[in-house]
Amino acid sequence: MPTMRAMVLDEPRTPLRLRERALPAPGAGEILVAVAACGVCRTDLHVVDGELPDPKLPIVPGHEIVGEVAALGAGVTGFAIGERVGVPWLGHTCGHCPYCVAGRENLCDAPLFTGYTRDGGYASHAVADANYCFPLPAGDAAATAPLLCAGLIGWRSYKMAGQGRALGLYGFGAAAHILAQVAAWQGRRVYAFTRPGDAAAQSFARSLGAAWAGGSDEMPPEPLDAAIIFAPVGALVPLALRAVKKGGRVICGGIHMSDIPRFPYALLWEERELHSVANLTRKDAREFLALAPKAGVRTEVTRYALGEANAALADLREGRLQGAAVLVP
Numbered sequence: 001m002p003t004m005r006a007m008v009l010d011e012p013r014t015p016l017r018l019r020e021r022a023l024p025a026p027g028a029g030e031i032l033v034a035v036a037a038c039g040v041c042r043t044d045l046h047v048v049d050g051e052l053p054d055p056k057l058p059i060v061p062g063h064e065i066v067g068e069v070a071a072l073g074a075g076v077t078g079f080a081i082g083e084r085v086g087v088p089w090l091g092h093t094c095g096h097c098p099y100c101v102a103g104r105e106n107l108c109d110a111p112l113f114t115g116y117t118r119d120g121g122y123a124s125h126a127v128a129d130a131n132y133c134f135p136l137p138a139g140d141a142a143a144t145a146p147l148l149c150a151g152l153i154g155w156r157s158y159k160m161a162g163q164g165r166a167l168g169l170y171g172f173g174a175a176a177h178i179l180a181q182v183a184a185w186q187g188r189r190v191y192a193f194t195r196p197g198d199a200a201a202q203s204f205a206r207s208l209g210a211a212w213a214g215g216s217d218e219m220p221p222e223p224l225d226a227a228i229i230f231a232p233v234g235a236l237v238p239l240a241l242r243a244v245k246k247g248g249r250v251i252c253g254g255i256h257m258s259d260i261p262r263f264p265y266a267l268l269w270e271e272r273e274l275h276s277v278a279n280l281t282r283k284d285a286r287e288f289l290a291l292a293p294k295a296g297v298r299t300e301v302t303r304y305a306l307g308e309a310n311a312a313l314a315d316l317r318e319g320r321l322q323g324a325a326v327l328v329p
Helices: 040-046 141-148 150-158 174-185 199-207 236-243 282-295 306-317
Strands: 004-009 019-023 030-040 067-073 084-089 090-092 126-128 166-170 189-194 211-213 226-227 244-252 273-276 300-306 324-328
Touching: 004 090, 004 306, 019 236, 030 084, 030 141, 030 306, 040 199, 040 306, 067 126, 067 141, 067 211, 084 141, 141 150, 141 199, 141 282, 141 324, 150 174, 150 226, 150 244, 166 174, 166 236, 174 189, 174 199, 174 282, 199 211, 226 236, 236 244, 300 306, 306 324
Parallel strands: 166 189, 166 226, 189 211, 226 244, 244 273, 300 324
Antiparallel strands: 004 019, 030 067, 030 126, 030 324, 067 084
16 A cells, blocks of 8 residues: 655644555545645644644644645546645635635635644645645745745735835744745835844845844834734734834734733724734735745745654744745655
8 A cells, every 4th residue: 555654743742753654545626745845834833832722633734835746536627647736724615604705715614724624744745625726836845835824824914914115024934034025026115023132033134125123122213004923922012013103004924822911002092903814815825926936035944854843843933943944755
């Protein structure tokens, strides 16, 4: 029987285990993907660390998948064996709840999420719903992988932030290092906020077009039109509200965040807005995957072997990475 390798989470807050499994056959409407690379996202960390409720267990994490179609399930059209594809976080939606009908599938009442409620890409192979996969051009699979979540969720957050010229990015990791390039390409002024004292991250941000980089405890040189918070730190919310001008927006771009501390109403007054971003839509994916090459987006990645997934997660958890971590089976 053909087999595959996978890094499996049996219980939250335990190390992933390298397992050999039977190679699955794709069901109706599904494709089997031979994984060439899978990004390591902070959301994976939230799953592994037990910060997101009710994962499918055991679960294979990973939702920034780049690979080639290895097999087609019944009824699949639009893909061919050997074609390069990407598999993102949003793995399936019901199509008939009020949110799906209204074109807001990111808020579906009965969704499935890759690497959380269906097995993901920390593996040599993964099965995915073909309707939620995207064709990708040939190229460096590891460099492309972060676009499938850091890029897509970042893009949705970026759109929600509006058209203001002065944009703050709190937490300069995988998503921010991609969005900084897009914003600079569009002529916006990017202000990057890192952990206080992280000179390396600040230098990295400036190298990608940031007009200014400093600690998250600092105020930018000018009031911001909008700020996006990618770090899962609730204490950044009042700091960002303080940094935006009247009528400005603060966008919380993560799926999980520590509790937001109490803050005075004066920080929200004068029509400042606070929004969260939930998941993504396929429209977001099509838009961003078409825009990224036009903007000349390049990703900074650190490659790890599949069996090194726990080390990659630890490096992400401890802030030892510039850009993104990627597993290469």
